[in-house]
Amino acid sequence: DIQVTQSPSSLSASAGDRVTISCRASQTINSHLNWYQQKPGKAPKLLIYAATNLQSGVPSRFSGSGSGTDFILSISSLQPEDFATYYCHQTYGTPWTFGQGTKVEVK
């Protein structure tokens, strides 16, 4: 099975900060990596698909980079509504797997 490891598991930041979250796959997954945001009590929301593509309606402060085994989700200027948990998800090989999540908290 392909493992995806996110880091950090949590981080504290202030509004306006630039935030980066890393996701590393245990083997190459080309660009089959998606990013989701989840707020408490809510369903996940797609942010980025195929590593670098911004989902329609998602603010441009979110961006994704990487290919192969190493991927980054960046938030250029953190907004109050961005405090949430973020997950990466590989869809290269079944079983498709999620990272363990990164909780972005208020500093």
Place this chain on the structure above:
Amino acid sequence: EVQLLESGGDLIQPGGSLRLSCAGSGFTFSAYNMGWVRQAPGKGLEWVSSIVSGTPLYGDSVKGRFTISRDNSKNTLYLQMNSMRGEDTAIYYCAKYGDNGRGYKWYLDYWGQGILVTVSS
């Protein structure tokens, strides 16, 4: 507007069976791959099962116990869960796969609100 509405969640005893349904609307249901993702209380997301071009796929923890199916005439996705265990306790999300028009379909672009399944005696 795309909507996915799960139903069928319940409290079930270990070893029991349950069927979840997911009614889709606002899109051409038959044209898209569909799947289920679950989240145990306080835990992360776990991919459960998907139906991709008519082929069912399963995560290791549910293989042989769960069966995914769809009825395109009713715009409904199902998850039949048998031999249920305590570790199946979770919120189950139904999700639709996207299609970017350039051949990439391996992402979940819309999710239902989730339905709680509790396995306990």
